Amino acid sequence: MLNVLPVEILLAVADLVYPQALRSMSQVSRRLRSIYIPLLYEAIEFRAPSEWALNIMDIDTFCQLHPTSRDRCYLQHTRHLCISAPIVFARFNRCAYFNIFRLSTDGPISSSLGTSNEAKAHAQFLDDLSRQLRMVQLQLKQDRLHSLQWHLGTCIPPGFLDSGDYIRRYQSSLKRLSLITDGSCPHAGQCLGGLGGLLSLRSLEWDGIRQGAELEILRACISRNRSHLGTLSIGLITPIEAMDFYTDVLGVPLNKTEARGSIGSTAIQYPSLLKLALSKILLPQTALPSPMPGFTSLKSLTLRYCPNSLQFLSSFTSTQAPPHLVHFEFSYESFTTNEIDRDVRPLVTFLLLLNGLRHLYLKLSNFSNSFHVSRAISKHCPTLESFAYHERNLSAIDNEGLFKEIRDQTPAWLCCDSEVDLELLWNDSDYIPTPPPCLASKHDLPATSVYDNLPSINEQLPFVEAIFCPHYDSNFGFSWPGPDPLSFSTSAEDMLLYASTFLVVEQIQYLEIRLLKLNVAGWITEQFVYSISQAETGQQNFGLVRAQLFEIISRPGISPDPNVACRFQLVIYPQPKPPSRSITHEPALSCPSNLAPGTDALDPASFVQNIVLGFRK
Secondary structure, three states, X not given: OXXXXXXXXXXXXXXXXXXXXXXXHOOOOHHHHHHHHHHHOOEEEEEOOOOOOOOOOOHHHHHHHOOOEOOEOHHHHOOEEEEEOOOOOOOOOOOOOOXXXXXXXXXXXXXXXXXXXXXXHHHHHHHHHHHHHHHHHOOOOOOOOOEEEEEOOOOOOOOXXXXXXXXXXXXXXXXXXEEEOOOOOOOOOOOOHHHHHOOOOOEEEEEEEOOHHHHHHHHHHHHHHOOOOOEEEEEEOOOOOOOOHHHHHHOOOEOOOOHHHOEOOOOOOOOOOOEEEEEOOXXXXXXXXXXXXXXOOOOEEEEEOOOOHHHHHHHHHHOOOOOOXXXXXXXXXXXXXXXXXXXXXXHHHHHHHOOOOOEEEEEEEOOOOHHHHHHHHHHHOOOOOEEEEEEEEEEEOOOOOOOEEEEEOOOXXXXXXXXXXXXXXXXXXXXXXXXXXXXXXXXXXXOOHHHOOOOOOOOOOOOEEEEEOOOOOOOOEEEOOOOOOOXXXXXXXXXXXXXXXXXXXXXOXXXXXXXXXXXXXXXXXXXEEEEEEHHHOOOOHHHHHHHHHHHHHOOOOOOOOOOOOOEEEEEEEEEOOOOOOOOOEEEEEEEEOOOOEEOOOOOHHHHHHHHHHOOOO
């Protein structure tokens, strides 16, 4: 029956099934194979499973399972190629030049950098990568590759992005390039000469830059694509003091003879640039009359830990037309004792200039007057679709300032009578599923306001399966035997007290609650993440969380019968420390749920005993 359906219907079916099912359908007939195989192999990711063996990827296994013949070549359909590896413990110094596992063990190994053994290990590491990449290059169709992602976090081997090598000769029409390299390696930037020959890039992302050769290549690539570049993201390992961002990177000439470093009359235009992200880029120290010359179409601006960011933002106050941003992200750390450098008002002034902002993310450290931020937040509340605010205090614990103590703190504007209506902001946006992590005691809310729009108690709600996972890093879980999290009579203190019986040595301070939406096949389609803390037990935070849970599971179109449509799992994780993961809403996850409740349950005798002993060993 499938074999006689029109192509349009078959393509619509492909959007609704999982890759495993699509692969099975492609084996029904030659017609279905010709339609579905290009979809299956349109995007390919080769990934190193271990962070400590980055040269061991699954390319060999793929080629063995997918032999190439005259009438069968799977990678010829590939338009999006990604080479990646996990980045968990080490972001830099990942290249084999610093990895001891690749060094020769035939003789004594010197521990100093620059020895012949280490240079040989680095060359052997790149040779391993080159050999595997050549197997992929031979199967790719010429000028079909649309995007390339190198997210291995290492040097790029020769023969791939060199001047006159594979990408420039056979994939010169590349539209999107994303690189995560190891600028800490002395060999960084030696095999990237081919970037300057790419003339069709619409998106350029490069993180991990440190060497001067890398900056030269970056500037050449930007200058050849600036007329049609839509996304530009640049990340350095550390700010380079001698670098002039405008001249050395963007190629924008500055008239240094005029006062305040004004922009020359021949400013280079970036007419198509919509997104600009800068990380650890040294911005001009003096305010500029025109801080963003030529960026007439900019809609998204991200500044992460860029020195002189506040001075840069203060330049916008003198412009007649502020940028029409819909997305703004700002992260900044102030380590000086000078109150001028710790003044957040330039940021507030810049935010007040913007209109129609829909996405706002702020991460501030060591600011003395952060309560002023509430003015800007209150202005954008009617238009915000997503909002994140993180405030912390950093203090050096050694004389050199190399190690810092990090302490998250409650925003100052939450502890005073601010203009921000957090409940209104939370209720009006579908993209902010989690209420604020802490509600100030002076921000009084009506006792029943969070339940006004909930479904009637008599209405039948979908089946929700509560599962408790004693260990955050383990998928082992069993049915939650404690108080019902969805009951109005259950408080946050009840949840924390009951969960604490599983960690008798260390008292639990936080609970992470994940609401997983599963389809009939048991795959996660959406997840909503919340957290409650011991310090919030006397506030209404858990009530807001429960109201949000009710709102999600009672949405129209969701059947209460778990055998008919989707079902929900409420997974509870105890944590002695603050959750490291950000509170977020992640839709359309393509992964199965491995959480299955077992037969074990909490022994009531153990529960009473642990409570009596007061969590002592």
